[in-house]
Amino acid sequence: MTRPQVGSLAVNQQLTSDGKLKHLLSIEGLNIGILNEILDTAESFSSIANQSVKKVPLLRGKTIFNLFFEDSTRTRTTFELAGKRLSADMLSMNLKASSTNKGETLLDTLNNLQAMYSDMFIVRHQDSGAAQFIAQHVAPHISVINAGDGRHSHPTQALLDMFTIRRHKKDFTRLRVAIVGDILHSRVARSQIHALNMLNTGEVRVVAPRTLLPAAIENLGVNVYHDIDAGVKDADVIIMLRLQKERMHGALIPSENEYFQRYGLNQRRLKLANKNALVMHPGPVNRGVEISSAVADGPQSTILEQVSHGLAVRMAVMSLCLGSSGGQHE
Amino acid sequence: MSLEILKARLIIPNLGLDETGNVYIKQGKIVAIGRKPAGFKANKSIDAKGLILIPGIVDLGVRLGLGGEEYSSGITNEGKAAAKGGITSIACFPDTGPILDTVGEVDFLLHHPTTKTKINILPIGAITKGLAGSELTEMANLKQAGCVGVGNAWQPLKNTLVTRRAFEYAASNDLTVFIHPEDHALMAGGCAHEGMVATRLGLPGIPEAAETTAIGGLLPLIEQTGVKAHFCRLSTRIGQNMIRRAQYDGANITADVSINQLFLTEMDLMDFNPLAHTRPPLRTQLDQQALRSALENNSLQAISSDHLPLSRDNKLDAFPSTLPGISGFETLLSLSLKLVEEKVLTLAQAVSLLCTGPGEIVGGEAGQLSVGGKADITLFDSNDEWLCEPQRFISNGKNSPYAGWSMPGKVTHTISNGRVIYTA
Numbered sequence: 001m002t003r004p005q006v007g008s009l010a011v012n013q014q015l016t017s018d019g020k021l022k023h024l025l026s027i028e029g030l031n032i033g034i035l036n037e038i039l040d041t042a043e044s045f046s047s048i049a050n051q052s053v054k055k056v057p058l059l060r061g062k063t064i065f066n067l068f069f070e071d072s073t074r075t076r077t078t079f080e081l082a083g084k085r086l087s088a089d090m091l092s093m094n095l096k097a098s099s100t101n102k103g104e105t106l107l108d109t110l111n112n113l114q115a116m117y118s119d120m121f122i123v124r125h126q127d128s129g130a131a132q133f134i135a136q137h138v139a140p141h142i143s144v145i146n147a148g149d150g151r152h153s154h155p156t157q158a159l160l161d162m163f164t165i166r167r168h169k170k171d172f173t174r175l176r177v178a179i180v181g182d183i184l185h186s187r188v189a190r191s192q193i194h195a196l197n198m199l200n201t202g203e204v205r206v207v208a209p210r211t212l213l214p215a216a217i218e219n220l221g222v223n224v225y226h227d228i229d230a231g232v233k234d235a236d237v238i239i240m241l242r243l244q245k246e247r248m249h250g251a252l253i254p255s256e257n258e259y260f261q262r263y264g265l266n267q268r269r270l271k272l273a274n275k276n277a278l279v280m281h282p283g284p285v286n287r288g289v290e291i292s293s294a295v296a297d298g299p300q301s302t303i304l305e306q307v308s309h310g311l312a313v314r315m316a317v318m319s320l321c322l323g324s325s326g327g328q329h330e
Numbered sequence: 331m332s333l334e335i336l337k338a339r340l341i342i343p344n345l346g347l348d349e350t351g352n353v354y355i356k357q358g359k360i361v362a363i364g365r366k367p368a369g370f371k372a373n374k375s376i377d378a379k380g381l382i383l384i385p386g387i388v389d390l391g392v393r394l395g396l397g398g399e400e401y402s403s404g405i406t407n408e409g410k411a412a413a414k415g416g417i418t419s420i421a422c423f424p425d426t427g428p429i430l431d432t433v434g435e436v437d438f439l440l441h442h443p444t445t446k447t448k449i450n451i452l453p454i455g456a457i458t459k460g461l462a463g464s465e466l467t468e469m470a471n472l473k474q475a476g477c478v479g480v481g482n483a484w485q486p487l488k489n490t491l492v493t494r495r496a497f498e499y500a501a502s503n504d505l506t507v508f509i510h511p512e513d514h515a516l517m518a519g520g521c522a523h524e525g526m527v528a529t530r531l532g533l534p535g536i537p538e539a540a541e542t543t544a545i546g547g548l549l550p551l552i553e554q555t556g557v558k559a560h561f562c563r564l565s566t567r568i569g570q571n572m573i574r575r576a577q578y579d580g581a582n583i584t585a586d587v588s589i590n591q592l593f594l595t596e597m598d599l600m601d602f603n604p605l606a607h608t609r610p611p612l613r614t615q616l617d618q619q620a621l622r623s624a625l626e627n628n629s630l631q632a633i634s635s636d637h638l639p640l641s642r643d644n645k646l647d648a649f650p651s652t653l654p655g656i657s658g659f660e661t662l663l664s665l666s667l668k669l670v671e672e673k674v675l676t677l678a679q680a681v682s683l684l685c686t687g688p689g690e691i692v693g694g695e696a697g698q699l700s701v702g703g704k705a706d707i708t709l710f711d712s713n714d715e716w717l718c719e720p721q722r723f724i725s726n727g728k729n730s731p732y733a734g735w736s737m738p739g740k741v742t743h744t745i746s747n748g749r750v751i752y753t754a
Contacts, residue, residue: 107647127650128534128650133602151532152531153532215529216526
């Protein structure tokens with residue numbers, strides 16, 4: 001009696017049969033080897049930013065579409081800049097305002113873009129699973145990079161965060177990392193948790209009121225805290241998540257004011273963490289809601305550093321997916 | 331027209347029968363079970379040696395399509411798909427196409443030439459106008475037009491007062507109410523069981539409490555109004571426990587489970603498989619075990635296919651944007667026989683849950699066989715196996731998550747009103 005598991009895929013969709021990166025859809029499904037390869041490649045790209053000529057010819061002649069079905073400024077522009085630095089032809093499409101609102105299906109939109117001889121789609125979409133769906137249905141030569149799908153995954157953000165941590169702290173196995181805030185709606189948090197665990201991080205904590213935590217989150221390999229003082233105590237890295245201001249309307253929190261009092265990171269709380277603890281935030285920052293200005297702009301903050309690392313990490317991912325790793329340009 | 335079926339293993343729960351024997355049919359009625367009546371001449375004879383004969387399967391609450399256009403052309407075809415699955419009676423939810431809230435719509439479904447089918451259609455009328463949840467429909471007239479019950483399908487009733495009035499009025503007309511236990515506020519935006527898998531995939535969740543608070547809120551109103559209530563598609567362990575306790579306390583309630591909940595769990599959603607997108611959502615292993623035990627101990631009265639044929643486009647999108655539903659007619663019997671293979675049920679129990687159990691809920695002769703009664707019969711070969719290939723389904727919906735499963739038991743003949751309407 002055969003009974004294949006209904007949802008299982010026979011092969012890892014993200015890797016080629018010889019184990020190379022083909023798509024980047026989620027951190028899950030990668031392995032530590034690939035993850036380190038991305039971070040190492042990003043390291044080699046990060047030096048380019050300091051050169052007078054900031055362009056390398058790695059992806060010359062390649063056509064890359066930024067497909068953003070949901071608003072984004074930072075992620076879209078970093079991908080755009082990363083593509084341009086790699087000499088690819090980059091086109092950004094704001095699909096929120098175009099075809100999908102005219103009743104065209106997601107698949108029709110894709111087929112039309114495929115007909116324009118593209119090599120890569122960078123996708124942001126409000127539905128969890130959209131990047132997977134697209135990767136399953138594009139022509140085999142096209143790579144798909146997930147730039148955020150619903151609440152599911154935002155792998156390049158997690159990778160740039162790992163890159164930032166790695167720059168400052170050498171050994172992940174000794175680290176205690178606290179992720180604070182709206183875990184429920186956060187694709188960033190989910191990707192960070194998977195990446196931190198793949199890197200054998202000593203302890204990963206999530207800190208939030210119950211209303212902002214998804215069910216059974218501890219199954220992802222985290223310790224759950226509802227009290228921020230306990231949650232950041234002795235932490236080496238504190239990652240603050242953005243609280244969307246409209247969350248009050250869903251009765252998830254009573255007010256920004258109480259949220260800041262109970263879960264905001266201020267200097268008193270930062271002192272509970274280990275000396276030299278990093279303060280991270282994927283942006284955009286709500287000052288006075290999840291983090292005080294003094295902390296956001298303080299010496300332990302890596303917030304702006306993260307943005308510039310985003311460029312190197314996205315260059316690394318784009319070049320690896322299209323089969324040309326760093327190395328050549330050095 | 332007369333028909334004889336010879337040497338079948340007869341499993342007829344309403345007669346307490348499980349023995350090898352013959353069935354004789356004339357003009358749509360069973361004239362004898364066992365010995366041939368004097369002077370009986372068969373126009374047609376089926377040698378059913380090695381086959382199992384059961385009452386035609388009764389499927390409680392199906393949808394024949396969501397779009398109004400495809401609906402009428404779909405019924406004839408879906409009827410053929412049901413017949414292939416050994417199903418001879420289907421109860422249709424009121425949102426199956428045009429909303430069944432007037433006598434006109436019910437008449438159209440039952441009698442219009444474009445909706446012709448050889449199986450029995452048992453409509454469940456809308457309990458409120460337009461399923462809008464506030465004004466009562468003409469339930470007495472709907473009953474007269476042929477409705478076997480009333481319900482509001484997937485739409486909520488406006489408040490507890492409307493619910494109370496609707497139940498009272500249904501009870502006055504001796505109509506069973508068919509309830510989808512769902513708290514809509516708790517379900518809001520959800521598309522997967524709120525638990526480990528939804529958290530991992532970042533899918534908005536539907537908590538267990540969406541079912542249990544709905545059940546908990548309705549039980550007192552059912553008790554107070556004395557209405558006969560049927561809960562459709564229980565999905566949770568706790569919900570099922572609440573029903574069992576209420577039944578034990580003497581409440582006039584029945585419940586069914588979708589066959590899909592008995593074989594699939596939230597784990598089947600991994601990698602965003604839209605074919606495992608159902609409503610209510612597939613739950614946990616623990617829920618599945620509890621529902622399987624509930625079949626054994628009689629607190630669930632029926633297994634349903636939860637048939638909902640969808641087009642390819644309805645499932646071709648990112649998971650949250652796909653429509654929930656599984657095309658289930660053609661796998662219901664085989665999956666139920668799989669429960670027998672897995673020793674969850676005896677064959678007799680499985681037949682009760684597919685025939686007599688749901689038959690009693692819709693009333694009339696459905697799901698029963700007796701001398702003088704209607705000849706709706708299914709014959710199948712329990713030793714035959716087949717490979718599930720949804721693209722070969724008769725149903726317009728190829729949306730089945732069971733592709734590649736080896737299925738036990740194959741229907742050989744389906745007989746409706748004494749006529750053979752399907753042969754393998």
